[in-house]
Amino acid sequence: MFHVVDTSVFDRPLLDDLCELTTLVRTVAKSPEGARCLQQLAPTKRAMLYFTQPSTRTFLSMNNACHVLGIRTSEIRNSSVSSEVKGETFEDSIRTFSSYVDLIVMRTPDPGYAARAAALMDSIPRPVPIINAGSGKDQHPTQALLDIYTLERSFEESGGIDGKIIGMMGDLKRGRTVRSLSRLMRHYEGVRVVFIAPDTFEMEPDIRAFMAENDIPFEETGRLHEILPELDAIYVTRIQSEHDVNDESSGVNLAPFTIGTHELGLLKKTAVIMHPLPRGPEIAVEVDQDPRAMYWRQERNGMWMRVALIAKIFDLDQEIRELASRIR
Numbered sequence: 001m002f003h004v005v006d007t008s009v010f011d012r013p014l015l016d017d018l019c020e021l022t023t024l025v026r027t028v029a030k031s032p033e034g035a036r037c038l039q040q041l042a043p044t045k046r047a048m049l050y051f052t053q054p055s056t057r058t059f060l061s062m063n064n065a066c067h068v069l070g071i072r073t074s075e076i077r078n079s080s081v082s083s084e085v086k087g088e089t090f091e092d093s094i095r096t097f098s099s100y101v102d103l104i105v106m107r108t109p110d111p112g113y114a115a116r117a118a119a120l121m122d123s124i125p126r127p128v129p130i131i132n133a134g135s136g137k138d139q140h141p142t143q144a145l146l147d148i149y150t151l152e153r154s155f156e157e158s159g160g161i162d163g164k165i166i167g168m169m170g171d172l173k174r175g176r177t178v179r180s181l182s183r184l185m186r187h188y189e190g191v192r193v194v195f196i197a198p199d200t201f202e203m204e205p206d207i208r209a210f211m212a213e214n215d216i217p218f219e220e221t222g223r224l225h226e227i228l229p230e231l232d233a234i235y236v237t238r239i240q241s242e243h244d245v246n247d248e249s250s251g252v253n254l255a256p257f258t259i260g261t262h263e264l265g266l267l268k269k270t271a272v273i274m275h276p277l278p279r280g281p282e283i284a285v286e287v288d289q290d291p292r293a294m295y296w297r298q299e300r301n302g303m304w305m306r307v308a309l310i311a312k313i314f315d316l317d318q319e320i321r322e323l324a325s326r327i328r
């Protein structure tokens with residue numbers, strides 16, 4: 001059983017394999033024949049999208065990734081319309097979904113639920129895989145995968161992620177995307193990470209400890225302009241104000257943590273600008289025109305990476321490789 005609860009399931013060979021599979025899938029899908037063949041890969045499978053926290057990209061890309069493989073989907077996007085309002089426990093709800101489908105993709109406002117769902121699956125007679133599509137402030141493993149894919153493709157001509165200096169900026173304290181991506185950095189050689197954040201939203205000690213334990217060199221700064229010329233990638237995130245308890249966000253001056261035309265002038269020609277989206281004011285819309293702005297491509301990569309991941313979970317990767325060699 002292959003659950004994706006957090007980034008610990010991925011090692012370098014699997015990451016490389018998923019990146020390769022992503023590129024194969026999108027190549028096959030380009031031709032109408034290829035797209036039809038992909039849809040024949042899993043037409044008897046069904047997936048449940050259980051998203052009780054707002055989502056645009058992750059929901060739509062997961063849904064469409066399933067459809068690319070012919071997998072039918074059903075959804076609950078609000079626990080107030082499920083039997084949880086009648087007092088059904090989370091575990092009983094998940095067990096119920098698993099009675100009807102072959103895969104559960106879930107996003108929750110609080111951490112820990114995907115792990116609970118996976119543990120439950122491992123204890124029942126008809127388990128189905130669980131994919132964590134975002135667990136509170138904690139983890140977002142499939143976003144980290146598409147980020148890895150985008151970085152690898154961006155640095156295709158310069159040796160991939162290995163040896164690069166990657167800046168992560170914004171609300172590092174409560175941003176699950178940067179937390180998951182930081183963890184995956186341990187699989188890349190010679191990478192240096194720079195955390196750039198206002199004091200209020202510095203990276204949490206657990207990730208700093210993880211970096212230290214895994215020998216991932218990192219530094220922390222509040223001075224974007226000083227570090228920007230050194231970076232190969234700047235991964236920008238928004239302030240996660242939905243997690244405010246005492247209105248923490250409103251007192252923070254975000255101006256020094258934004259990318260606009262001035263910052264473009266400081267950034268290397270070969271660097272890339274990423275963002276998991278949705279964005280706030282931290283990336284000016286003018287930046288969209290710059291060839292180094294990678295976030296819209298990153299968003300699209302997300303669907304193809306999720307196709308690859310789901311294909312891997314259902315053991316369809318060999319069939320995709322065969323399709324690619326036949327149709328390409």
Ligand code: NCD
Binds near residue numbers: 134143177237
């Ligand atoms: C991110 C998330 O939900 O954590 N969005 C996404 O999935 N692309 C980032 C965010 O909401 O800031």
